[in-house]
Amino acid sequence: MEGVAPPLELLLAVKRTLEKGQPTKLGVHHYLKNHEGEFALVVAQWLALLQQGQDTQTLISSIASQHRQILLQLLERGLRGEAIYNMLATLEEEILEACHEELTNILARLPFILLVPLLLLQFPAFLLLLFGPLLHNFFHSFGGG
Amino acid sequence: MLIYFLISMFGQVLAHRTLLVIAQEFAISQHSLRLLKILNVLLMSLFAVIFHSSPVTLWLFIGIILITLKFFSPIFRFFLLRRLSSALIPLLDSVILGLQSGKSFRTSLHLAIENQSGWRRNQLREIYNSIVTSENSVSAKSALLKAFTAELLEIDRSQNRIVEQVRALRRHLKLRENFRRRSGQVTQQIKMQAIIVTALFLALLSFVIAQFGFAENRFLISISVFIFILGLFWIFSMGRRLKWKV
Numbered sequence: 117m118e119g120v121a122p123p124l125e126l127l128l129a130v131k132r133t134l135e136k137g138q139p140t141k142l143g144v145h146h147y148l149k150n151h152e153g154e155f156a157l158v159v160a161q162w163l164a165l166l167q168q169g170q171d172t173q174t175l176i177s178s179i180a181s182q183h184r185q186i187l188l189q190l191l192e193r194g195l196r197g198e199a200i201y202n203m204l205a206t207l208e209e210e211i212l213e214a215c216h217e218e219l220t221n222i223l224a225r226l227p228f229i230l231l232v233p234l235l236l237l238q239f240p241a242f243l244l245l246l247f248g249p250l251l252h253n254f255f256h257s258f259g260g261g
Numbered sequence: 262m263l264i265y266f267l268i269s270m271f272g273q274v275l276a277h278r279t280l281l282v283i284a285q286e287f288a289i290s291q292h293s294l295r296l297l298k299i300l301n302v303l304l305m306s307l308f309a310v311i312f313h314s315s316p317v318t319l320w321l322f323i324g325i326i327l328i329t330l331k332f333f334s335p336i337f338r339f340f341l342l343r344r345l346s347s348a349l350i351p352l353l354d355s356v357i358l359g360l361q362s363g364k365s366f367r368t369s370l371h372l373a374i375e376n377q378s379g380w381r382r383n384q385l386r387e388i389y390n391s392i393v394t395s396e397n398s399v400s401a402k403s404a405l406l407k408a409f410t411a412e413l414l415e416i417d418r419s420q421n422r423i424v425e426q427v428r429a430l431r432r433h434l435k436l437r438e439n440f441r442r443r444s445g446q447v448t449q450q451i452k453m454q455a456i457i458v459t460a461l462f463l464a465l466l467s468f469v470i471a472q473f474g475f476a477e478n479r480f481l482i483s484i485s486v487f488i489f490i491l492g493l494f495w496i497f498s499m500g501r502r503l504k505w506k507v
Contacts, residue, residue: 118448120440121505128433135429136415154504183507212436214507219443222503226447229499230454237492238458241485245465248481249473 117222121215122155123184127208130191134201140194155184162188166195183211268316269309272323276301279330286334287341287380341380342403346438348381349409353431360424366417367393392417451500455493462489 120128126147133143148160158179165172172192176185190207194200280301284294304326312319352373359369370392374385388410395414416426466482475482 117503117505118441118444120437120444121507123507124440128436132412132429132433135426136419181507211507215440215505216443218505218507219447222447223450226450230451230496233492233495233499234454234458237488237495238462241489241492242462242465244481244488245462245469245485248485249469249478252478252481253473 121211121218122151122153123181123187124208124211124215125151126155126159126191127187127204127211130194131201131204131208134204140191140200144191144195158184159188166192183207183214187211264316265309265313265319268319268323269305272308272319272326273301273305275323275327276305276330279327283330283334286383287337289379342405345381345384345403346405346434348377348385349405350431350434350438352377352385353427353434357424357427357431360427366423366427370413388413447503448500451496455496459493 119125126144129147129150130140130143133146134140144159144163148156148163158175162172162175165175172188176188179185179188187207190200190203194204277298280294280297283289284297289297305323308319308322312322355373355376356366356369359372360366364372367389371389374382374389377385384406388406391410392414395418412430416423416430419426466486469478469482
């Protein structure tokens with residue numbers, strides 16, 4: 117998860133395009149050109165549906181994240197020619213807040229999550245390596261003695 | 262004796278040439294370059310004296326120095342490029358200041374680049390040159406620099422609301438940098454745990470092998486190493502599975 121969250125990446129790409137005075141569509145294309153992954157595939161599908169004039173609601177509602185849903189709905193309005201820059205700026209703050217919250221939660225949970233492989237696999241490996249030869253020698257001395 | 266002298270001189274010339282190339286690429290100052298040249302002469306002379314009984318060993322050491330110098334450039338460049346991203350925001354700060362003082366975009370950029378030092382200035386000059394010549398293909402090796410150049414080229418071509426555009430670009434870069442730093446903490450924790458546990462395990466493994474022998478305990482050691490590696494895979498797969506939910 118190193119780097120910027122996918123919806124924020126898309127939002128920033130579109131926002132940068134609008135700041136340059138270019139249309140929303142170019143920003144979406146720019147995002148699709150430079151990014152790949154699960155969300156980029158969804159965006160590509162969504163854009164294809166829009167270009168074919170089909171309904172995108174089913175696809176948007178299948179996305180788990182509410183922030184991504186809202187972003188795509190907002191971009192849809194932008195692609196129809198509405199002015200969305202101010203709304204994008206507000207949504208950017210919301211997404212940023214959500215990302216910071218998610219990162220804080222992960223950073224708080226991570227030490228406990230990392231304990232699981234440590235306790236279940238690596239600690240036994242240490243014990244085996246430390247006491248294995250000792251016990252081996254111990255039983256061997258009984259057998260030999 | 263003449264042969265050792267010639268070998269060391271030949272090695273010295275090769276190392277000297279490589280040092281010159283490195284100094285040119287990374288804009289090393291004349292003073293530092295002179296110090297490196299003296300170090301090179303001393304090192305080669307020392308090798309010639311120490312290994313005067315074996316020319317093969319002398320060749321080997323000269324070879325090691327040359328290979329180290331050969332790989333120095335790409336490794337050093339890799340680390341410098343990683344640090345370069347943090348220099349772009351102060352560069353844009355200077356550009357904005359220049360623009361606010363009434364200078365043109367190109368002049369402000371040029372002055373901001375000239376205020377940088379060493380290798381960084383060389384890399385940024387490439388950006389400036391590509392803007393002046395309006396080249397779309399940037400010779401920069403880093404994707405970050407290519408993207409940055411493309412943004413600056415667009416700003417240069419647009420010729421309107423330049424300060425606002427540069428400010429927006431700076432805000433964009435700052436946001437990305439902050440995110441990279443914060444989200445990097447997650448992977449950093451995972452990497453640090455893996456490195457510390459592996460170092461401890463290797464130390465214990467060497468102790469056990471030195472104390473009890475490998476052949477007598479090979480079965481136990483193999484099982485232990487296998488379980489440990491399995492744990493490492495688990496840790497790294499956890500890192501890979503962490504994905505943004507937002």
